[in-house]
Amino acid sequence: MSLAPSTSLQAEETKTLINDFSIEVATVNGSGSQTANNALLRAIFQMGIPVSGKNLFPSNIAGLPTWFQIRANAKGYVARKHDIDLMICMNPETAKDDVMKLPSGSTVIFDEPLKLDTLRGDLSFYSVPFQQIVSASCPEPKLHKLVKNMIYVGVAANTLGIDMQEIRAAIAKQLKGKQKAVELNQTAAQAGFDWADSNMLPQDRLRVIRDNKTDGMLIMDGNTACALGAMFAGVTVVAWYPITPSSSVVEKLSDYADRYRIDPATGKRTIAIIQMEDELASAGVVIGAGWAGARAMTATSGPGISLMSEFIGLGYFAECPSVFMDVTRMGPSTGLPTRTSQGDIGLTAKCSHGDTYHICLYPGSMEECYQFTYQAFDLAERFQTPVFVVSDLDLGMQNWITKPFTYLEGPFDRGKVLDxxxxxxxxxxxxxxxxxxxxxxxxxxxxxxxxxxxxxxxxxxxxxxxxxxxxxxxxxxxxxxxxxxxxxxxxAVPCPILQSTGSKRGLMAFGSSDPAVVEARDILRDTCGMPTDYLRIRALPFTEEVESFLRDMEVIYLVEQNRDGQMASLLRDFFPDLAVKLRNVLHYDSTAITAQTIVDQIIAFGK
Amino acid sequence: MTTNPVPTNQIGLTKQDYVGAKSTLCAGCGHDAITSQIIQSAWEMGIEPHRVAKLSGIGCSSKTPTYFLGQAWGFNSVHGRAASVCTGVTLANRQLVNIIASGDGDSMSIGMGQLVHMIRRNVPVVYILEDNGVYGLTKGQFSATADVGSTLKHGSVNEIPPLDPCTLAMELGCGFVARSFSGNPKQLNMILKAAFAHKGTAFIDVISPCVTWNNHEGSTKSYKTLKDKEMPLHELGFVPFYELGAVEIPPGEAREVEFPDGSRVTFRAIREDYDPTDRFGGYRTIHKARIKGEFLTGLLYVQQGKPTLHDFMHLTEAAIATLPQALVKPGPEVLQACMDELL
Incomplete structure (x- = not known):
C-alpha cells in the first residue's frame, strides 16, 4: 500500500495541469467499466470543464481489452490527445504495455496485484488494493466484479479533486431508475474516495477546479443526434440490418418512436421500423418506400453500403427519394469494425456502377448530425434521389459535448409532387x-x-x-x-464553414476531424507562427465557396482520416486545375485523429 | 341514347382499362398468357388500377408488368429483389394492391432470400412466379427449377435437382400457395381471383413455357410435355364477395374455403379428394406426383387469418407516406423533453 507515489519523480518539477489533461482507463471488455467511465466523464463535465470520451473497444462481447480515454480541456479542445496524463490500469493482460507507452511524468493508478511500480522510474505510481476495498464496502460477493470499477472512480475523484457530489449525481444519471444499482455504485465510489483520503498522499500535478464552461450543455453521441434528426424530419419507413457502428441510430430512433410517433387518435404507429434480412433488402425497402411517397431511410456502415450499391444506383437513375446513413468504420473488408475512419468518402460519393454522383452531407458535430439528417430528407425529396449522411464511429458512438438542439421549424420540402x-x-x-x-x-x-x-x-x-x-x-x-x-x-446543400485570418495557407477538413483541426490551427499559430485559414467542407456537390478557397489559397492542407486522400480525389474530379495546391494530411491507424498529427505533417511539408 | 355495348365491371371500367403496353416478348411466350389472365382477373375483381403497384425484378417475366394495368404504377427494379421493394411500398402505403411478376431465375436464385423473408413476414402481395426453367434474356441457361434430365437446346443435360417453389412456400407457412399452367387459362383465372381476395402473401408458381429456349423435345417444360403431363388436382370455382348468393354450389360435391372479404373458392375433386387446408397431406400428394413425373396444378394450400406485415408493424390504417406533417413531426416540446433527458 502506498502512502506516497512509490517512485519519486526524477529531475524536473512538474507544474500543475489544471482542467487540462487526459485520462485513460484500461479494463476488460464486458466488466461493466462503461458505467464507471461515463460517471467519471460526466462528473468532470458537471464540474464545468469541457470533456470528450472515447471508447477504444474490441469487436467482442467480453474478455478482450478495452480502453476509455477522457480528455478534459478548459479551452474546449475535445479531440483525442495522444499523450496520457493519468493511466488507470485494471487489466492484467495489457497493464505492462499500458505503462510502457506513457510519456515521462504521467501518473498511474493500478490494481495492487499487478505490481507495476517497478516498471519505470519516471512515472508516479499509486497502488490501490481494489479487491480489499470492494470486499470491505460491498456486502454481496457476487456483485464485487460489477462494482470494482466504480472504486477507481472514487480514487480518481479524490486525487483529481472532483466533488463527490458530482460523482454521485453522475452515477444516478447513468443508472437512472435502478435505485439499488445507484446506491451500490455510489457506495463503491465513496469507498474508493475514502480509501484514497486516508491512504494516498495528495498529488499536485493534475487538478480539476470547478469552472463554468459547460453551463447549459449536454453530453451526446452522434447516432442519437441522427436519430433525433430523422424523427423530427418525419421519417416514416426505416429499414435496417444491424452493423457496428450504426446500429444505435435505429435503436435510438426506435426508442424515441415508441414514445413520440404514435397517432393519438388510434394508438397506432406513424412510423414503420423494420429489421430486414440483410442490407440488400434494407436498400430495397428504402427505395420502394421512397418511390411510394414515404420519407425512408436506412443506417449502415461501409460493408452495408457495398451491399446496397446496386439499389442505390437504381435509386439514382429511377429517381427515388431515399436517405442512406453511413456511420463509417475502418475498412476494407470486415476491417476494424469498432474503430473509426473516413474511408467511405469515395464509396458514398460515387456509389454504384456507371456514372453517378450522390448528394453527401458530412456532419462535423452533434448539432450537425441532427440538422443534416433532418435536412437529408428535404434534399432527397427535393432532388428525388438517394442522399447520404456520412458520419463515422467517432461521431456516432463516442461522447461529445454539445449545446441543446434548436427545434427546426417550418414545413417539410416534399419536392415536386403532382396531385x-x-x-x-x-x-x-x-x-x-x-x-x-x-x-x-x-x-x-x-x-x-x-x-x-x-x-x-x-x-x-x-x-x-x-x-x-x-x-x-x-x-x-x-x-x-x-x-x-x-x-x-x-x-441547397449546407455551405462550408470558413474561418479566415487572411492567410494564404489553407486547411481543409470535414466531419469528425474538426476538433483536431481547430486545436492544430491554434498550435500552428501560437507555437509555429503559422496562421491558417480553415474551410470545413460539409457537403457534396461542392459549393462555390470551396472553389473560391482553392483559388484563393496558395497551398491547402486537406485533412482526412483515410489512406488515399479520398476527398482530395473528389476535389480533383471537380477542380483539376486548382487541386494541384492540395497537400494530403492523413491519419488512418484506426484511432481518432489528433491535433499533433496534423501539426507534425504540416510542419514536415516545410514552410 | 343507346346502352353502352362494351361490358363494364362493378366499378364501371372496361377490360380495356386494364390492359398495358404491347408485349415485346417472343410470340407464343407463356408469360403473355399469364398477362392476359392478370388483366382478366383484375377486371373481374373490380380492382381500381390507380391503387395497384406492379413490381418486378429482372428477366423476361419482370418485363411483363408493362403489359398489364397501364394506369397503375409499375417498378421494374433489380434482380430477384422485388420482394423488398414491395415491402417498402406496402409499408409506405398499405392501401395499395401489390402484384409482383417474377421468374424462376429471379426468384429461385438471387431472389430466394428475399422471397423467403417476404413470406415469413406475410407481406400482402400477389406473387406470380412465371416459371420456365431457363434464363431467357441471357439466351437459354438452366435455372434452379430446371428438372433433372431436362436438356438445353444445344443438348446439355441438367443433373442438379430442382427447387420446388411451392413446397418451399408451404414449408414457410405461406397462407396461399398455388401452381398453375399458362396453358390452362381457366384455372389460372380462378387462382388469380382468389389470390386477390387473399390477405397476405399469395404465391403462385405458373409453369410458363419458353418458346425460344425451352420448348424442344427433351425439355420437361415444353408446351407438349406440360400438356401431356398436367394433372389438375381439382376443378376450381370462385364466387366473389359481390356475387354472394347468386351462385348455387351443390352441397356435398365440393370443398369450399371462405376468404376474408367474403369471397369463396370451391374445389371439385377430379381424381381423388384433395384437402387444400391440410399442409402435410399436400406435401405427400405433391411428392408422390413428383416421383411419378406428374405435373400437379391447383390451389395447393390455403390458410386464412394469418397476421400480415401490417399487423406486425402496428401501423395506422392510413398510408403513412402521406400522413399530415402534424402527425409525423413531433413538436418543440418533444425536442425539449429529449434534451432534458440528456442534461
Whole structure:
C-alpha cells in the first residue's frame, strides 16, 4: 500500500495541469467499466470543464481489452490527445504495455496485484488494493466484479479533486431508475474516495477546479443526434440490418418512436421500423418506400453500403427519394469494425456502377448530425434521389459535448409532387420531362386517383415519358439531366464553414476531424507562427465557396482520416486545375485523429 | 341514347382499362398468357388500377408488368429483389394492391432470400412466379427449377435437382400457395381471383413455357410435355364477395374455403379428394406426383387469418407516406423533453 507515489519523480518539477489533461482507463471488455467511465466523464463535465470520451473497444462481447480515454480541456479542445496524463490500469493482460507507452511524468493508478511500480522510474505510481476495498464496502460477493470499477472512480475523484457530489449525481444519471444499482455504485465510489483520503498522499500535478464552461450543455453521441434528426424530419419507413457502428441510430430512433410517433387518435404507429434480412433488402425497402411517397431511410456502415450499391444506383437513375446513413468504420473488408475512419468518402460519393454522383452531407458535430439528417430528407425529396449522411464511429458512438438542439421549424420540402387536381390540368405530363429546366421532374405518388398519374419506373433506359428507350439521344439527355440536377443541389446543400485570418495557407477538413483541426490551427499559430485559414467542407456537390478557397489559397492542407486522400480525389474530379495546391494530411491507424498529427505533417511539408 | 355495348365491371371500367403496353416478348411466350389472365382477373375483381403497384425484378417475366394495368404504377427494379421493394411500398402505403411478376431465375436464385423473408413476414402481395426453367434474356441457361434430365437446346443435360417453389412456400407457412399452367387459362383465372381476395402473401408458381429456349423435345417444360403431363388436382370455382348468393354450389360435391372479404373458392375433386387446408397431406400428394413425373396444378394450400406485415408493424390504417406533417413531426416540446433527458 502506498502512502506516497512509490517512485519519486526524477529531475524536473512538474507544474500543475489544471482542467487540462487526459485520462485513460484500461479494463476488460464486458466488466461493466462503461458505467464507471461515463460517471467519471460526466462528473468532470458537471464540474464545468469541457470533456470528450472515447471508447477504444474490441469487436467482442467480453474478455478482450478495452480502453476509455477522457480528455478534459478548459479551452474546449475535445479531440483525442495522444499523450496520457493519468493511466488507470485494471487489466492484467495489457497493464505492462499500458505503462510502457506513457510519456515521462504521467501518473498511474493500478490494481495492487499487478505490481507495476517497478516498471519505470519516471512515472508516479499509486497502488490501490481494489479487491480489499470492494470486499470491505460491498456486502454481496457476487456483485464485487460489477462494482470494482466504480472504486477507481472514487480514487480518481479524490486525487483529481472532483466533488463527490458530482460523482454521485453522475452515477444516478447513468443508472437512472435502478435505485439499488445507484446506491451500490455510489457506495463503491465513496469507498474508493475514502480509501484514497486516508491512504494516498495528495498529488499536485493534475487538478480539476470547478469552472463554468459547460453551463447549459449536454453530453451526446452522434447516432442519437441522427436519430433525433430523422424523427423530427418525419421519417416514416426505416429499414435496417444491424452493423457496428450504426446500429444505435435505429435503436435510438426506435426508442424515441415508441414514445413520440404514435397517432393519438388510434394508438397506432406513424412510423414503420423494420429489421430486414440483410442490407440488400434494407436498400430495397428504402427505395420502394421512397418511390411510394414515404420519407425512408436506412443506417449502415461501409460493408452495408457495398451491399446496397446496386439499389442505390437504381435509386439514382429511377429517381427515388431515399436517405442512406453511413456511420463509417475502418475498412476494407470486415476491417476494424469498432474503430473509426473516413474511408467511405469515395464509396458514398460515387456509389454504384456507371456514372453517378450522390448528394453527401458530412456532419462535423452533434448539432450537425441532427440538422443534416433532418435536412437529408428535404434534399432527397427535393432532388428525388438517394442522399447520404456520412458520419463515422467517432461521431456516432463516442461522447461529445454539445449545446441543446434548436427545434427546426417550418414545413417539410416534399419536392415536386403532382396531385390529382394538378394532373387533371396538365396536358402533357411525363415523369422524366424537365419542364422547369432544373433537371428535377414532377413525380406522382402511387395511389393518386384520377387515372392520369400512373407511370412505369425502371432501371433501364427511358424517355421523358418513362417509356423504355434504347435511343442514344434519350440516354444521353437523361444522364446529362441527372448531372445538372446533382450540380443544382449546390444551392441547397449546407455551405462550408470558413474561418479566415487572411492567410494564404489553407486547411481543409470535414466531419469528425474538426476538433483536431481547430486545436492544430491554434498550435500552428501560437507555437509555429503559422496562421491558417480553415474551410470545413460539409457537403457534396461542392459549393462555390470551396472553389473560391482553392483559388484563393496558395497551398491547402486537406485533412482526412483515410489512406488515399479520398476527398482530395473528389476535389480533383471537380477542380483539376486548382487541386494541384492540395497537400494530403492523413491519419488512418484506426484511432481518432489528433491535433499533433496534423501539426507534425504540416510542419514536415516545410514552410 | 343507346346502352353502352362494351361490358363494364362493378366499378364501371372496361377490360380495356386494364390492359398495358404491347408485349415485346417472343410470340407464343407463356408469360403473355399469364398477362392476359392478370388483366382478366383484375377486371373481374373490380380492382381500381390507380391503387395497384406492379413490381418486378429482372428477366423476361419482370418485363411483363408493362403489359398489364397501364394506369397503375409499375417498378421494374433489380434482380430477384422485388420482394423488398414491395415491402417498402406496402409499408409506405398499405392501401395499395401489390402484384409482383417474377421468374424462376429471379426468384429461385438471387431472389430466394428475399422471397423467403417476404413470406415469413406475410407481406400482402400477389406473387406470380412465371416459371420456365431457363434464363431467357441471357439466351437459354438452366435455372434452379430446371428438372433433372431436362436438356438445353444445344443438348446439355441438367443433373442438379430442382427447387420446388411451392413446397418451399408451404414449408414457410405461406397462407396461399398455388401452381398453375399458362396453358390452362381457366384455372389460372380462378387462382388469380382468389389470390386477390387473399390477405397476405399469395404465391403462385405458373409453369410458363419458353418458346425460344425451352420448348424442344427433351425439355420437361415444353408446351407438349406440360400438356401431356398436367394433372389438375381439382376443378376450381370462385364466387366473389359481390356475387354472394347468386351462385348455387351443390352441397356435398365440393370443398369450399371462405376468404376474408367474403369471397369463396370451391374445389371439385377430379381424381381423388384433395384437402387444400391440410399442409402435410399436400406435401405427400405433391411428392408422390413428383416421383411419378406428374405435373400437379391447383390451389395447393390455403390458410386464412394469418397476421400480415401490417399487423406486425402496428401501423395506422392510413398510408403513412402521406400522413399530415402534424402527425409525423413531433413538436418543440418533444425536442425539449429529449434534451432534458440528456442534461
Amino acid at each position: 390529382q387536381t394538378q394532373l387533371q390540368e396538365i396536358q402533357d405530363w411525363g415523369r422524366y420531362k424537365d419542364t422547369d429546366e432544373d433537371g428535377i421532374c414532377w413525380r406522382t405518388i402511387p395511389g393518386t386517383p384520377g387515372g392520369k398519374g400512373g407511370y412505369f419506373t425502371r432501371g433501364t433506359g427511358h424517355n421523358p415519358y418513362a417509356g423504355y428507350s434504347e435511343n442514344p439521344e434519350d440516354w444521353k439527355s437523361n444522364i446529362d439531366r441527372l448531372q445538372r440536377k446533382f450540380l443544382g443541389a449546390r444551392a
